[in-house]
Amino acid sequence: MSTSPTHTLNWRRMEAGDLASVIAMAAVIHTDFFEDDAIYLERMRLYGKGCFVLEGQDGSMFGYAITHPWQLFATPALNSLLERLPDHPTTYYLHDIALMPASRGSGAAPRIVSILADQARAEGLETMSLVSVNNSAGFWQKQGFAVEHRPELDTKLKSYSDDACFMLRRLA
Numbered sequence: 152m153s154t155s156p157t158h159t160l161n162w163r164r165m166e167a168g169d170l171a172s173v174i175a176m177a178a179v180i181h182t183d184f185f186e187d188d189a190i191y192l193e194r195m196r197l198y199g200k201g202c203f204v205l206e207g208q209d210g211s212m213f214g215y216a217i218t219h220p221w222q223l224f225a226t227p228a229l230n231s232l233l234e235r236l237p238d239h240p241t242t243y244y245l246h247d248i249a250l251m252p253a254s255r256g257s258g259a260a261p262r263i264v265s266i267l268a269d270q271a272r273a274e275g276l277e278t279m280s281l282v283s284v285n286n287s288a289g290f291w292q293k294q295g296f297a298v299e300h301r302p303e304l305d306t307k308l309k310s311y312s313d314d315a316c317f318m319l320r321r322l323a
Contacts, residue, residue: 160213162263165202172212180249186230197236205259213254216263217246220274224301226282229311243271245281264294272322279320284312296320
């Protein structure tokens with residue numbers, strides 16, 4: 152596959168058979184943000200329609216997205232099980248959007264953010280939220296997110312990294 156796979160990459164819903172590839176990609180992409188395999192399994196079980204993979208024409212995987220409805224300003228801790236989703240969620244939480252190096256710059260990340268915004272609206276949610284890491288706040292700002300300083304989240308954010316920040320996008 153070429154190093155510029157823009158038109159050969161497509162987002163699709165994650166299936167159970169994709170989990171091994173997702174876990175393998177996470178091990179490569181998130182060396183500083185390890186999560187147990189159980190986290191990926193649980194998120195898919197709880198909210199499969201918020202889990203996606205970025206697939207090439209030949210079936211190879213180039214990225215994934217794991218998202219779910221949640222409570223605004225109640226960010227889950229890194230590597231923690233949720234057990235259940237809230238009965239009355241107040242935000243659409245982007246747990247993880249990760250791209251393999253070969254797919255970066257392909258436009259895949261903005262495409263999945265758009266897909267997820269539609270999903271959030273379909274759920275009747277007015278916001279999307281996330282924890283930005285790896286100095287990615289600039290990317291998220293281009294996607295309509297803004298940093299929200301919440302002192303009650305400081306300790307939880309430090310469990311991710313020193314540069315972690317909570318970000319919020321209001322959906323119109």
